[in-house]
Amino acid sequence: MKVLISAYACGPDEGSEPGAGWAFVRAAAENHEVWVVTRRRFEQSIERHRAADPVLRERLHVTYHDLGDRLLKAKKRPRDVYWYYTLWQRDLGRIAERLHREVGFDVAHHVTFAADWLPCGVRRLRDVPLVWGPVGGATRPPWRLAQRWLGTRGIVGELIRTPFTELARRTLGDPVARQAELTVALNDDVARRFRHARRVVVEPNSSIDLSDVPPAALDREPGKRAVFVGRLVGWKGVRLAVATIAHPEAAGWTLDFYGAGPEREALAAEVDRLGLGERVRFLGMRPRDEVLAAVRDADAMLFPSLHDSAPWAVAEAATLGCPVVCLELGGPPLLAGAAGRVVAPHGDVIGELARALASTDKTRPEPTLRWSPARLPGVVDDWYQSVVKAR
Secondary structure (H helix, E strand, O other): OOOEEEEEOOOOOOOHHHHHHHHHHHHHHHEEEEEOOOOOEHHHHHHHHHHHOOOHHHHEEEEEOOOOOHHHHHOOOOOHHHHHHHHHHHHHHHHHHHHHHHHOOOOOOOOOEEEEEOOOOOHOOOOEEEEEHHHHHHHOHHHHHHHHHOHHHHHHHHHHHHHHHHHHHHHHHHHHHHOOEEOOOOOOOHHHOOOOOOOEEEEOOOOOOOOOOOOOOOOOOOOOOEEEEOOOOOOOOOHHHHHHHHHHHHHHHEEEEEOOOOHHHHHHHHHHOOHHHHEEEEEOOOHHHHHHHHHHHHOOOEEOOOOOOOOOHHHHHHHOOOEEEEEOOOOOHHHHHHHHHEEOOOOHHHHHHHHHHHHHHOOOOOOOOOHHHHHHHHHHHHHHHHHHHHO
């Protein structure tokens, strides 16, 4: 088939959104001829991979597009990505129509960003069956839990984010879900939110290849060590993680934070107040190989996030056979699979998290290949075949 893919982020050898974009583009090109629209920041790495792979050279056609220099320079803060992305999708719609007139696509596929409340430019191709996703964002934490553990900054952010994104989801997401032949949800929460869509399947966007990571070190430090990997923001559950380590059931455990963010100072103050001393370390942003080695050697990943859709860090932990302690919210339980110790987001949450952490002493899960990129060509091909048949 001739497939048009919208991949705002599409970076070979990267994780998260860029890695997901590239993984789905690469998978689609296994069986189909693919035209992808992405940004210029990925051009060098994509062209390097195309030059080295005869299949990609033949089947992958790339259009690189950015907005004007003035808008690029204005995109300075992390939250600026939202207005920039919205304008980029508007341009993408025009690019998609032009390419469709030249090529005649059989399928259109919106891959990134994985936000179910942001616009989808390729939906302008009304005569082409649409695959929307994987998308996510619809997970909501219980308000009582959020109020207790988000902190002032996090509560204010949640009070703004929740009504705004739900309004955008109704205005932008629901019409796409009704138009798409297939909606791909990142987790079960998202699938329930878009149950009115024509057809919904659940498939995280994780694509984890850790074949080059060596086996766990034999000379590991004594004691029980947990790791947290991600941005230090309230909704990631970072305050919950510190409180869990302070609980008596977690005596003897230490916690290493890998990541940076606005909660860093508040967390350090809480560590001092609780007298945790050297039991909690803040290691900041570290090279990916170092972080993966830390997860590989850890006794558990403590990841009590309140509304993550599909965190790659959890998929990486499961792939490495590291137990994951998480809440029954959003994508972490799905990605953790057999490696997960899943805690209900109500009742004695801190005590249950601490007991779940202690329970990882009993057995270590086998590494999983569930999130390997090798699964994607077959998955994507099934999607495309099904939407063409449906149309």
